[in-house]
Amino acid sequence: xxxxxxxxxxxxxxxxxxxxxxxxxxxxxxxxxxxxxxxxxxxxxxxxxxxxxxxxxxxxxxxxxxxxxxxxxxxxxxxxxxxxxxxxxxxxxxxxxxxxxxxxxxxxxxxxxxxxxxxxxxxxxxxxxxxxxxxxxxxxxxxxxxxxxxxxxxxxxxxxxxxxxxxxxxxxxxxxxxxxxxxxxxxxxxxxxxxxxxxxxxxxxxxxxxxxxxxxxxxxxxxxxxxxxxxxxxxxxxxxxxxxxxxxxxxxxxxxxxxxxxxxxxxxxxxxxxxxxxxxxxxxxxxxxxxxxxxxxxxxxxxxxxxxxxxxxxxxxxxxxxxxxxxxxxxxxxxxxxxxxxxxxxxxxxxxxxxxxxxxxxxxxxxxx
Numbered sequence: 142x143x144x145x146x147x148x149x150x151x152x153x154x155x156x157x158x159x160x161x162x163x164x165x166x167x168x169x170x171x172x173x174x175x176x177x178x179x180x181x182x183x184x185x186x187x188x189x190x191x192x193x194x195x196x197x198x199x200x201x202x203x204x205x206x207x208x209x210x211x212x213x214x215x216x217x218x219x220x221x222x223x224x225x226x227x228x229x230x231x232x233x234x235x236x237x238x239x240x241x242x243x244x245x246x247x248x249x250x251x252x253x254x255x256x257x258x259x260x261x262x263x264x265x266x267x268x269x270x271x272x273x274x275x276x277x278x279x280x281x282x283x284x285x286x287x288x289x290x291x292x293x294x295x296x297x298x299x300x301x302x303x304x305x306x307x308x309x310x311x312x313x314x315x316x317x318x319x320x321x322x323x324x325x326x327x328x329x330x331x332x333x334x335x336x337x338x339x340x341x342x343x344x345x346x347x348x349x350x351x352x353x354x355x356x357x358x359x360x361x362x363x364x365x366x367x368x369x370x371x372x373x374x375x376x377x378x379x380x381x382x383x384x385x386x387x388x389x390x391x392x393x394x395x396x397x398x399x400x401x402x403x404x405x406x407x408x409x410x411x412x413x414x415x416x417x418x419x420x421x422x423x424x425x426x427x428x429x430x431x432x433x434x435x436x437x438x439x440x441x442x443x444x445x446x447x448x449x450x451x452x453x454x455x456x457x458x459x460x461x462x463x464x465x466x467x468x469x470x471x472x473x474x475x476x477x478x479x480x481x482x483x484x485x486x487x488x489x490x491x492x493x494x495x496x497x498x499x500x501x502x503x504x505x506x507x508x509x510x
Contacts, residue, residue, distance in 0.1 A: 152174070153171050153174060153175065153176050154174055154175050154176065154202070155175065155176045156175065156177070156199055156201035156202055156293070156353075157201055157293045157350040157351070157353040157354060158199045158201055158293060158295075158353050158354050158357050159176060160354070161354040161357060161358065162177075162178045162181075162199065162367075165181055165361075165367055166181055167179075167180070167181045167367070167369060168180050168181075168369070170370070172202070172265075172370055173202065173264070173265040173266035173386075174202075174265065174266060175202040175265060177199070177202060177369070177370055178199065178367070178369040178370065179369045179370045179371045180368075180369040180370075180371045180372065181366075181367045181368070181369060184369070184371035184372050184375060184466065185466045186366075187366060187367075187368035187369060187371070187372035188368075188372040188375050188376055188466040188467070189466065190299065190366035190368065191298050191299045191339055191341055191366075191368060191372065191376055192299070192341065192376075192467060193299070193300070194299050194300065194301050194364070194366070195297060195298065195299035195300070195301040195302045195304075195305055195343075195364060195365045195366070196297075196298055196299055196365055196366045196367070196368035196372065197295055197296065197297050197298075197357065197360045197361065197365040197366070197367055197368060198295060198296040198298065198368050198369070198372075198373055199294075199295055199357065200294045200295060200296050200345065201292070201293045201294045201295070201350070201353060202265035203262055203263065203264060203265050203289075203294060204261075204262065204263040204264070204265065204267070204268035204271065204272075204287065204289045205260070205261070205262060205263075205287075205288050205289050205291075205292045205294070205347070206260075206261040206263060206271070206272065206275070206285065206286065206287055206288070206289075207258065207259065207260055207261070207284075207285075207286045207288060208258070208259040208261070208275075208283060208284070208285050208286075209257060209258045209259075209283070209284045209286070210257055210282055210283040210284050211257055211282065212257075212280075212282070212283065213257050213258065213259050213283055214226060214228070214253065214257070214259065216278075216279075216280060216283055217251065217259055218408065218410070218412070219278075219410055219411075219412055219413070220238065220275065220278060220412060220413055221236040221237065221238060221249075221251070221412060222236055222237040222238075222239065222395060222400075222403055222404040222405065222412055222414075222415075222418075223235065223236035223237070223403050223404070223405060224405040224408045225251070225253070225259075226408070228252075228253040229253065230253055230254075230255060230256065231252070231253070231254070231316065231320050231321055231322065232252070232253055232319065232320055232321075233250055233251060233252035233253070233319045233320060233321055233334060233336065234250070234251060234319060234403075235248065235249075235250055235403055236248070236249060236250070236251060236403060237249075237389075237395050237400060237403060237404065238271065238274065238275075238413075239394075239395070239412070239413055239414030239417075239418075240391055240413070240414060241413060241414060241417075242391070242414065242417060243394045243414040243417030243418050243421065244390065244391035244392055244393060244394060244414075245385065245389040245390060245391060245393060245394070245395060245398070246267065246270065246271065246274060246391065247263055247264050247267040247270070247271050247385055248264070248383070248385050248389055248400075249261055249262060249263045249264070249271075250262045250334070250336055252320075252321040252334060254321060254323070260321065260332070262294075262334075262345070264385045264386075266385075266386055267385065267386075268287065268289055272285070272287050278413075290350065291349065291350055292347050292348070292349070292350055293347070293348050293349065293350045293351075293352065293353020293354075293356070293357075294345060294346065294347050294353075295345070295346050295353070295356065295357055295360070296337055296338065296339075296343060296344070296345050296346075297343055297344050297345075297346060297360055297365055298337045298338075298339040298341050298342075298343030298344075298376075299339075299341050299342070299343060299365075300341060300342060301364070302341070302342055302343040302344055302365075303315060303342065303344075305360055305363045305364060305365055306333070306344065308363045308364075309359055309360070309363055310324075310326065315333060315335065315344065316333060316334065316335045316344075317335060318335050318336075319335060319336060320334070320335050321333065321334040321335070329348060329349055329352060330349075331346070331347065331348055332346075332347040333345070333346050333347070334347075338373060338376070338377045338382055339373070339376040339377060339380070340376060340377070340379065340380030340382070340505070340507065340509075341376075341509075346360075374461075374463060375463045375465065375466055378461055378462075378463050378465075378472060378473075378474070378506075379465055379467055379468070379472065379505065379506050379507035380505040380506070380507055381432055381474065381504040381505040381506065383398055383400070383430070383461075383474070384460075384461060387444055387460045387461050388430060388460045388461055388474050393430070393476065394414075394417065394418060394421060395418070396418055396421050396422060396426060397421075397426055397428055397429055397430060397476065398430045399429065399430050399504070401422075404418055406418060406419050406422065426479060427478065427479065428457075428476045428477060428478050428479065428482070429476065429477065429479060429482045430460070430474055430475070430476050431474070431475060431476075431477050431482045431501045432472070432473075432474060432501065432502050432503070432504045432505070432506060433448075433459075433472065433473045433474070433475055433488065433490070433499040433500065433501060433502070434468075434470055434471065434472050434473075434499060434500055434502045434506065435470055435471035435472075435490075435497055435498065435499050436487070436498045436499065436500050437497070437498065439471050439490070439492065439495075439497030439498075440471075440492040440493075440495065440497065441462065441463060441464040441471060441492075442459055442462030442463070442464075442471045442472070442473040442490055442492065442497075442499075443459065443462045443463075443492075444458075444459050444460055444461050444462060445458050445459065446458060446459045446462065446473075446490050446491055446492055447490070447491040448475050448477065448488050448489070448490055448491075448499075449488060449489045449490075449491060449496065450481065450488060450489075451487055451488070451489065455491075456477060456478055456481060456488070457475045457476055457477050457478075458475065459473045459474065459475045459490065460473075460474050460475055460476065461473060461474045462474070462490075465506060465507070467507050468506060468507060471490075471497065471499070472506045473490065473499065477501070481501070482501060483501060484501055484502065484503055485500060485501060486500070486501040487499070487500055487501075488500075488501070
């Protein structure tokens with residue numbers, strides 16, 4: 142049974158790398174329907190390894206789709222917010238899938254692998270919904286395939302990531318930022334995409350599901366530290382990368398989430414939800430996803446903690462929050478009304494009945510020196 146079909150029955154799934162994670166001593170937790178490593182040693186150790194050297198994450202739970210046929214680029218351009226027509230061969234882009242009301246179904250990355258052939262990487266919890274939504278609009282003559290079962294995927298992230306690839310694949314050129322490359326190694330097709338979710342240089346690496354554990358171990362042997370979901374979350378939040386299902390949702394538009402750069406409202410023919418975004422851009426936003434940082438010490442902020450005005454009125458709740466390992470401060474994201482969303486505005490975050498002051502600050506929280 143495929144991963145996408147069996148997930149309908151609310152089964153907890155394991156990636157092809159799960160036995161290796163357990164062998165390596167990972168603490169496993171359910172995430173988006175998958176049994177995933179949250180940490181191996183500690184979140185701080187793993188976070189620091191990625192910021193200073195290199196770490197490796199299992200991302201095999203994410204979905205891999207292929208669209209193939211004449212007009213594949215034009216069709217995707219009518220569905221997604223970014224402009225697929227601007228992609229050259231081997232180039233990729235971040236884009237967003239919207240419902241008819243302009244709310245976010247999923248955010249994803251797509252690559253123009255070849256003429257009439259597009260590779261998409263979608264979020265784990267949305268594989269079934271994304272595939273069904275795309276199938277609804279699929280015209281005759283195009284082939285949409287969910288190949289998520291066939292691939293193992295891992296993210297090698299950090300300033301030394303390229304050096305690890307050079308050690309494992311001597312002389313093999315790596316793709317430029319937001320690009321992809323593929324090659325055959327020992328008879329196996331491999332794909333490498335220059336992207337990530339940490340704010341560091343890095344690559345997402347795709348092999349056959351059967352050989353995923355072997356490749357994960359090879360990268361560890363070359364010097365990558367195995368990292369879990371805990372570090373991945375703190376790394377992405379420090380650079381204000383949104384998490385779908387938390388910071389992005391069908392009830393919020395990408396303009397409210399600060400992702401207008403990835404929404405081409407001028408492209409010919411528009412896209413699903415584009416009229417709603419155009420109206421919102423014309424009429425102005427009522428709320429915005431902002432970055433909040435504690436002004437002093439406080440208990441770690443977490444998603445769903447209430448956000449209050451200084452006068453005590455609840456105006457929102459956090460969508461994400463963490464005690465930043467790099468900054469040693471509480472950081473969070475929240476949708477706030479515009480009159481409280483200006484840089485420097487002060488609010489209080491309620492942590493189990495205790496209030497901690499936070500300030501709206503400029504994104505991102507963390508920048509490389």
